[in-house]
Amino acid sequence: xxxxxxxxxGRALRTARLVILLAxxxxxxxxxxxxxxxxxxxxxxxxxxxxxxxxxxxxxEGWQAAWTALKPGLANSFKIAVTGSLISAVLGxxxxxxxxxxxxxxxxxxxxxxxxxxxxxxQAVMIPLAGLLTRMELVxxxxxxxxxHVVYGIPICTLIFRNYYxxxxxxxxxxxxxDGAGMLRTYRxxxxxxxxxxxxxxxxxxxxxxxxxxxxxxFLGAPKSxxxxxxxxxxxxxxxxxxxxxxxxxxxxxxxxPTLVVYLLLGRFFMRGLLAGALKG
Amino acid sequence: MPQWLPGLLLVSPSIVAIGLFVxxxxxxxxxxxxxxxxxxxxxxxxxxxxxxxxxxSQPSWPGAVRHALLFTAVFVGGALLLGWFLAxxxxxxxxxxxxxxxxxxxxxxxSFIASGVVWRWLMNPAPPERAVGLNQLLxxxxxxxxxxxxxxxxxxxxxAMAIPAIWQMSGYVMALYLAGFRGxxxxxxxxxxxDGCSEWQVxxxxxxxxxxxxxxxxxxxxxxxxxxxxxxxxxxAGKQIITYVPAIATYVEVFDRHDPANGATIATYLLLAxxxxxxxxxxxxxxxxxx
Numbered sequence: 001x002x003x004x005x006x007x008x009x010g011r012a013l014r015t016a017r018l019v020i021l022l023a024x025x026x027x028x029x030x031x032x033x034x035x036x037x038x039x040x041x042x043x044x045x046x047x048x049x050x051x052x053x054x055x056x057x058x059x060x061e062g063w064q065a066a067w068t069a070l071k072p073g074l075a076n077s078f079k080i081a082v083t084g085s086l087i088s089a090v091l092g093x094x095x096x097x098x099x100x101x102x103x104x105x106x107x108x109x110x111x112x113x114x115x116x117x118x119x120x121x122x123q124a125v126m127i128p129l130a131g132l133l134t135r136m137e138l139v140x141x142x143x144x145x146x147x148x149h150v151v152y153g154i155p156i157c158t159l160i161f162r163n164y165y166x167x168x169x170x171x172x173x174x175x176x177x178x179d180g181a182g183m184l185r186t187y188r189x190x191x192x193x194x195x196x197x198x199x200x201x202x203x204x205x206x207x208x209x210x211x212x213x214x215x216x217x218x219f220l221g222a223p224k225s226x227x228x229x230x231x232x233x234x235x236x237x238x239x240x241x242x243x244x245x246x247x248x249x250x251x252x253x254x255x256x257x258p259t260l261v262v263y264l265l266l267g268r269f270f271m272r273g274l275l276a277g278a279l280k281g
Numbered sequence: 282m283p284q285w286l287p288g289l290l291l292v293s294p295s296i297v298a299i300g301l302f303v304x305x306x307x308x309x310x311x312x313x314x315x316x317x318x319x320x321x322x323x324x325x326x327x328x329x330x331x332x333x334x335x336x337x338s339q340p341s342w343p344g345a346v347r348h349a350l351l352f353t354a355v356f357v358g359g360a361l362l363l364g365w366f367l368a369x370x371x372x373x374x375x376x377x378x379x380x381x382x383x384x385x386x387x388x389x390x391x392s393f394i395a396s397g398v399v400w401r402w403l404m405n406p407a408p409p410e411r412a413v414g415l416n417q418l419l420x421x422x423x424x425x426x427x428x429x430x431x432x433x434x435x436x437x438x439x440x441a442m443a444i445p446a447i448w449q450m451s452g453y454v455m456a457l458y459l460a461g462f463r464g465x466x467x468x469x470x471x472x473x474x475x476d477g478c479s480e481w482q483v484x485x486x487x488x489x490x491x492x493x494x495x496x497x498x499x500x501x502x503x504x505x506x507x508x509x510x511x512x513x514x515x516x517x518a519g520k521q522i523i524t525y526v527p528a529i530a531t532y533v534e535v536f537d538r539h540d541p542a543n544g545a546t547i548a549t550y551l552l553l554a555x556x557x558x559x560x561x562x563x564x565x566x567x568x569x570x571x572x
């Protein structure tokens with residue numbers, strides 16, 4: 001064995017790590033490359049056999065067709081995701097505050113029961129849920145979808161806020177109590193003003209999951225309330241062979257743009273949201 | 282008035298909502314599963330759980346269970362290993378770390394429905410002379426022997442179906458492990474080095490044992506996602522028999538076969554599988570939290 005100095009060995013290792021990470025990053029970006037180049041090909045040029053080559057002539061035909069086809073779905077998705085995530089965040093904040101700082105007997109049991117709701121397969125409630133929403137005359141409407149998302153979002157939103165509020169010193173809450181502040185004033189004057197980061201995490205998390213939802217939408221939606229995921233699946237999913245490839249790829253990108261933009265601009269918060277979702281991250 | 286009462290009142294709307302929409306509907310679903318309502322008009326009739334037994338003699342069900350298990354094994358194992366490995370390579374800091382993290386994590390922001398569009402294309406099984414997608418790329422790279430029929434392989438197809446899921450979720454696992462690695466105090470590692478541990482021994486005896494809770498969290502999260510997988514398969518394969526899984530089966534029973542009792546029975550099995558995985562974990566973590 002030849003003697004290699006520790007410094008050189010360290011440098012070689014670092015280069016090796018960088019090369020591996022770069023290779024994996026390229027593999028991760030590969031589907032995006034195919035999506036982007038295909039979406040800009042003309043209708044006749046876009047084909048699986050030329051997936052890896054750049055467009056011979058850049059064209060926006062696919063994007064125009066995708067935009068026309070998906071416009072109503074994009075509008076529905078915005079309505080659902082924005083309203084749903086705002087209500088979710090408010091509920092999560094109030095619940096998180098009580099379950100961490102204004103606890104009642106049995107609060108832990110309630111919290112555990114909430115958390116289980118985060119993991120259930122929604123199929124296990126979908127059949128009666130559709131029946132319930134029908135009776136409430138909400139099935140197939142945007143409000144029905146928002147209601148479902150808000151209710152099943154309670155666990156994760158409560159969890160994010162609770163984990164965040166635990167870090168507020170109990171002395172602060174105690175001091176407010178001694179000064180005669182009731183629960184709502186304590187929330188308003190002490191807890192709410194420092195809640196910014198937790199609101200950001202929750203809003204981003206909920207916006208992303210509501211935007212990307214497919215299951216609730218197919219079980220509870222109707223053509224007029226279908227979000228973009230359902231419309232995308234109808235025009236570019238496994239059953240849609242008649243639609244041009246460039247339009248399919250442009251549609252997939254168009255449907256992903258809002259969450260990707262949110263992620264790129266606010267990725268730091270997104271990351272924290274992900275870690276909060278892991279309970280003990 | 283006890284001081285805690287307003288707190289309980291403030292949370293009560295959520296308690297009612299979760300009570301009704303989670304536990305109430307689970308109860309209701311179980312009731313449908315135990316009934317003979319194999320169409321949408323017949324009245325409720327208790328049939329002693331026959332559906333839970335009969336399901337196993339239906340042609341598509343045992344395959345759906347096998348598919349879900351194969352998918353889960355490959356997806357959970359693959360995402361854990363890849364995520365761990367990426368975090369391991371990055372944990373001591375690396376150039377362009379922010380960029381790498383963004384690239385590994387972005388698939389999580391995309392829906393399976395959208396990414397399924399391109400993965401269905403990439404995993405096209407066309408034979409070598411007119412190979413497309415990944416097979417074509419493999420041919421070009423001189424790795425033609427690795428070309429295969431991906432998810433359309435009747436035996437191992439579900440393993441290929443796990444590839445897009447690994448792509449989607451391993452960045453998340455990486456983020457979990459990276460936080461875990463960095464949560465190990467530097468003085469602990471330094472103390473071990475002073476005691477004469479090699480760098481490998483520091484990992485083996487100091488760092489890796491501290492990552493066990495992270496592995497457990499990741500296992501639970503990936504496991505429950507995997508058992509519930511629906512969007513990805515709908516986007517790539519639709520309702521085909523070779524990629525049939527319980528979550529798809531519920532959908533088919535409800536919408537195509539109009540058989541609520543069967544749909545509810547499958548959903549109950551799915552719920553039981555998730556509950557076995559998640560309940561001990563929840564009890565454990567809420568208890569650990571209190572300490």
